[in-house]
Amino acid sequence: MFEESKEKAASALKLPKDVVLGEVLVSFLGRHSxxxxxxxxxxxxxDCSIKLQAKNCRVIIGGSRLMIEYYTNEEMKINGFIKSLEFE
Structure with a gap:
């Protein structure tokens, strides 16, 4: 119920929902990043699996030769041959 009201408020104020709700954002750059x-x-x-904790779920990236190129408190870039993305 609280999440629903936060979503309505974000929409009414035209704020990005990912910021207000803390949703994870995933952006692919081809199959290699x-x-x-x-x-x-x-x-x-x-090198074949990276599992991350997000606010509301876990994100699992599967592949080969996976490597975290960089990470900060809010963002990370993963390179390698990406075969799958799964939410838990």
């Missing part, structure tokens, strides 16, 4: 925004922490990091 992905940028994740609004994540909270790194749960698992191997």
């Amino acid at each position: 992905v940028v994740i925004e609004n994540y909270r922490s790194i749960i698992l990091y191997t």
Whole structure:
């Protein structure tokens, strides 16, 4: 119920919902790069799987030769051969 009212307020004020609701943003740059925004922490990091905790879910990137190019408190870029993206 509270999330619904936050979503309505964001819409009425024309604010970005991802910012107000803390939703994770995923942007693919082809099959070899992905940028994740609004994540909270790194749960698992191997060359074939990266699992991240977001506010409302977990994000799992599967592939090969995966590498985190950079990360900040709010954003990270992952390079490699990306085969899958899953939400838990």
